[in-house]
Amino acid sequence: MIGVLEAKYPFLDRAVEMVGVLGLRVEELVGFGDVVDRGFERVSEAILRGVVSYRGENPEVEMLSFPVALMFVSLIGDPFLDRRYALAEGKRAYRLLREEAEEVIAEVAESFNWNIRLRRAILDGQLYSFELHFADYLRNASGFHEDKWKLVNRVMRNGYVLLTKAEAARLLECEVENLILQRVSRHRRIELPGELEKRVEMLKKLLEEHRGQIGGETLPERVDVEAFPPCIRRIFEAVLAGRKASHMERFALVSFLLNAGMSIEETAELFTSISDFDPEMTRYQVEHIAGLRGSRTKYKPPNCDTLRTHGICQNPDNLCRRVRNPITYYIIKARRGRRRRGKTS
Amino acid sequence: MAAEREIQLISEKFREFYAKGRIETPREMERREFGFIPFGAKAMFRHLSFSTPEDLRLYLVKNTPAHVYYSSAYYENPEAEMERKGWLGADLIFDIDADHIETPCKAEHDRWRCKGCGLEGRGETPESCPRCGGISFEEEKWICNRCLDAARHEAQKLLDILIGDFGFSPIDELEVSFTGHRGYHIHVSSPNIRELDQPARREIVDYILGTGIKAELHGFKPSLERLTTGEGGWRDRLIKALYDYLEEADLKALMEAGLSRATASKILEIKDRLLQILWDGRPSLALRLIRRRTLDKLVEAAVEREASAIDTVVTTDLHRLIRLPGTLHGKTGLIAQRVSVEILDDYDPLVEAVAFKGGMLKVYVERAPRFSIGGVLYGPYIGEEVELPMEAALYLLCKGAARLAG
Numbered sequence: 043m044i045g046v047l048e049a050k051y052p053f054l055d056r057a058v059e060m061v062g063v064l065g066l067r068v069e070e071l072v073g074f075g076d077v078v079d080r081g082f083e084r085v086s087e088a089i090l091r092g093v094v095s096y097r098g099e100n101p102e103v104e105m106l107s108f109p110v111a112l113m114f115v116s117l118i119g120d121p122f123l124d125r126r127y128a129l130a131e132g133k134r135a136y137r138l139l140r141e142e143a144e145e146v147i148a149e150v151a152e153s154f155n156w157n158i159r160l161r162r163a164i165l166d167g168q169l170y171s172f173e174l175h176f177a178d179y180l181r182n183a184s185g186f187h188e189d190k191w192k193l194v195n196r197v198m199r200n201g202y203v204l205l206t207k208a209e210a211a212r213l214l215e216c217e218v219e220n221l222i223l224q225r226v227s228r229h230r231r232i233e234l235p236g237e238l239e240k241r242v243e244m245l246k247k248l249l250e251e252h253r254g255q256i257g258g259e260t261l262p263e264r265v266d267v268e269a270f271p272p273c274i275r276r277i278f279e280a281v282l283a284g285r286k287a288s289h290m291e292r293f294a295l296v297s298f299l300l301n302a303g304m305s306i307e308e309t310a311e312l313f314t315s316i317s318d319f320d321p322e323m324t325r326y327q328v329e330h331i332a333g334l335r336g337s338r339t340k341y342k343p344p345n346c347d348t349l350r351t352h353g354i355c356q357n358p359d360n361l362c363r364r365v366r367n368p369i370t371y372y373i374i375k376a377r378r379g380r381r382r383r384g385k386t387s
Numbered sequence: 388m389a390a391e392r393e394i395q396l397i398s399e400k401f402r403e404f405y406a407k408g409r410i411e412t413p414r415e416m417e418r419r420e421f422g423f424i425p426f427g428a429k430a431m432f433r434h435l436s437f438s439t440p441e442d443l444r445l446y447l448v449k450n451t452p453a454h455v456y457y458s459s460a461y462y463e464n465p466e467a468e469m470e471r472k473g474w475l476g477a478d479l480i481f482d483i484d485a486d487h488i489e490t491p492c493k494a495e496h497d498r499w500r501c502k503g504c505g506l507e508g509r510g511e512t513p514e515s516c517p518r519c520g521g522i523s524f525e526e527e528k529w530i531c532n533r534c535l536d537a538a539r540h541e542a543q544k545l546l547d548i549l550i551g552d553f554g555f556s557p558i559d560e561l562e563v564s565f566t567g568h569r570g571y572h573i574h575v576s577s578p579n580i581r582e583l584d585q586p587a588r589r590e591i592v593d594y595i596l597g598t599g600i601k602a603e604l605h606g607f608k609p610s611l612e613r614l615t616t617g618e619g620g621w622r623d624r625l626i627k628a629l630y631d632y633l634e635e636a637d638l639k640a641l642m643e644a645g646l647s648r649a650t651a652s653k654i655l656e657i658k659d660r661l662l663q664i665l666w667d668g669r670p671s672l673a674l675r676l677i678r679r680r681t682l683d684k685l686v687e688a689a690v691e692r693e694a695s696a697i698d699t700v701v702t703t704d705l706h707r708l709i710r711l712p713g714t715l716h717g718k719t720g721l722i723a724q725r726v727s728v729e730i731l732d733d734y735d736p737l738v739e740a741v742a743f744k745g746g747m748l749k750v751y752v753e754r755a756p757r758f759s760i761g762g763v764l765y766g767p768y769i770g771e772e773v774e775l776p777m778e779a780a781l782y783l784l785c786k787g788a789a790r791l792a793g
């Protein structure tokens with residue numbers, strides 16, 4: 043009854059239905075030691091290795107342990123773990139899908155309502171197996187940053203994009219990740235039998251021990267103009283010289299400066315030094331971007347690909363190739379500068 | 388902007404227009420936000436909604452706004468403030484405006500004047516005043532047939548991509564409209580694209596502009612014997628673009644593309660061989676003749692020429708308000724008019740989009756270049772009183788270039 047497919051891809055509707063039919067309740071789970079163990083293992087693999095393994099020996103346990111793992115993650119209620127677990131299950135699915143026959147990939151894709159068709163084509167010696175509607179393609183690929191995923195670098199005709207097997211698997215990885223993220227981030231609070239509660243506590247501890255390993259980068263203390271990326275530098279200098287900046291350019295500059303640690307006062311002043319800006323208006327706009335008004339979200343500077351689209355990315359340098367956001371450029375460059383200055387003084 | 392007496396007359400005419408006709412409305416109008424700019428005002432009244440075409444029409448008759456806009460987005464509560472509207476999706480909008488296309492005729496019909504020092508000039512407004520460095524200008528922009536033709540040409544290129552590459556149906560999913568001024572809008576409404584987010588829409592913009600295209604991902608690899616063509620999309624377009632570009636390129640063009648004089652001359656020497664190679668679909672051979680960096684520059688220049696000049700901001704904005712087709716443009720008195728894709732080739736906005744015909748009007752014209760309206764040429768005028776057919780007179784009044792005589 044429970045086949046290989048449900049074990050490999052427990053997020054599929056048919057697998058979810060089966061779990062429903064079995065109608066296990068939380069209290070009864072304790073009696074299924076294997077399932078609980080494997081559920082625990084899935085989450086700890088995610089924390090420790092960033093990818094969940096596949097254990098095909100016992101399809102039933104493999105399938106049933108998935109909802110158990112989801113339950114653990116959503117009970118712990120930590121957004122960091124939510125993402126990490128979703129990512130790890132996504133990778134698991136990718137590794138399995140990559141090896142599947144075209145028909146299986148298509149079936150999984152259709153369960154996500156993809157508009158996908160089998161189509162064999164050989165282009166420049168590369169074998170393609172599918173064509174996928176561009177909307178489904180973009181929903182998943184627009185977050186990727188390699189050139190080969192940009193729509194403009196694909197072969198597209200009549201709304202369909204050619205895909206290799208591995209590429210289809212990679213896009214499905216995103217779907218799986220999103221699906222799981224949605225499920226686990228509905229954090230719930232339920233009473234657990236002591237046996238299970240203990241597992242949750244163990245996972246929390248494991249998470250705390252490993253959280254530190256992924257640390258954030260830090261900003262320099264004072265705003266370091268020398269470390270500005272080419273795009274921001276150009277706008278910054280233009281504004282200082284009193285030249286006209288487009289709406290998008292102003293937005294990029296202001297959000298960059300605020301994120302680089304410049305105060306609202308200083309940022310607003312920069313603009314009001316130019317005779318033509320209305321000081322009240324400028325302050326209002328700066329505060330808006332800082333998140334003090336309106337939607338109350340503090341805006342991050344637009345990513346490099348956005349700036350590229352709007353023609354603001356000009357003369358990118360070598361470091362630019364490594365970053366996706368001007369702020370990241372700034373952090374790296376400023377750190378380099380600090381090191382260099384540290385050495386000479 | 389026209390003064391009190393003129394506004395009264397224009398409003399009267401606008402009222403007549405809205406009073407007699409039915410009004411075209413966008414799909415699912417009850418889910419859209421509407422916005423209006425009244426004559427003489429700068430700010431927009433927005434966050435309005437209408438549930439039937441008739442409600443909207445009555446509003447237009449009563450208020451005779453200068454400009455009428457609706458949202459490309461669909462909302463749960465179109466009247467709520469932005470954060471509470473409940474975004475449900477949005478059509479895909481493309482804006483093509485002669486303002487963003489280089490046309491030589493702008494030097495004949497467009498002017499600017501620096502608000503700081505009064506310096507005047509012709510053609511495109513500079514970023515900053517060459518004399519005082521000031522950044523605000525009074526602008527005078529006129530519609531002309533050559534500018535409109537250039538815009539239409541860009542619209543056609545865009546339609547080719549939307550139909551051929553993206554597979555949109557020209558009958559059910561695409562709508563073209565003249566903006567009533569210097570360009571065209573293309574609206575795509577399809578359930579497929581409704582919920583696309585900003586990054587996805589940006590990818591579409593990049594596709595249309597050819598931004599980020601990499602020749603090596605389209606078969607320009609040294610290892611590849613022969614390119615597979617005939618799959619459509621940028622793969623075929625790139626070869627064609629390069630071919631067309633190279634065929635016409637001279638030393639000046641190549642140097643503008645960023646090549647040194649030496650490299651540019653070399654390209655011209657081997658031009659015929661390069662063209663043959665492209666024709667045969669064997670780009671790997673090209674890489675034996677020229678360096679990768681040189682190729683990338685040629686590709687960039689060729690793609691820019693081939694791509695359609697759309698406004699990037701409009702298409703990626705999920706909350707954009709756009710002019711409602713079928714309404715009047717307050718700066719020209721022309722109808723922002725829907726045009727079916729098949730007849731776009733023969734469409735002449737300066738004839739078809741004329742709203743007011745019949746009667747004559749005496750006006751005093753401050754200054755107007757030669758212009759055409761309703762198939763008739765007028766002007767140029769400078770500081771003179773003339774009696775003009777209604778459509779021409781209203782056009783000048785709306786532009787603020789004339790006032791009522793007497």
Ligand code: SF4
Nearest residue numbers: 271273346355362368
């Ligand atoms: S790559 Fe990014 S950081 Fe570098 S110039 Fe372009 S937009 Fe700026």
Ligand SMILES: [Zn+2]
Nearest residue numbers: 501504516519
């Ligand atoms: Zn000046």
Ligand SMILES: [Zn+2]
Nearest residue numbers: 492493531534
């Ligand atoms: Zn012109």
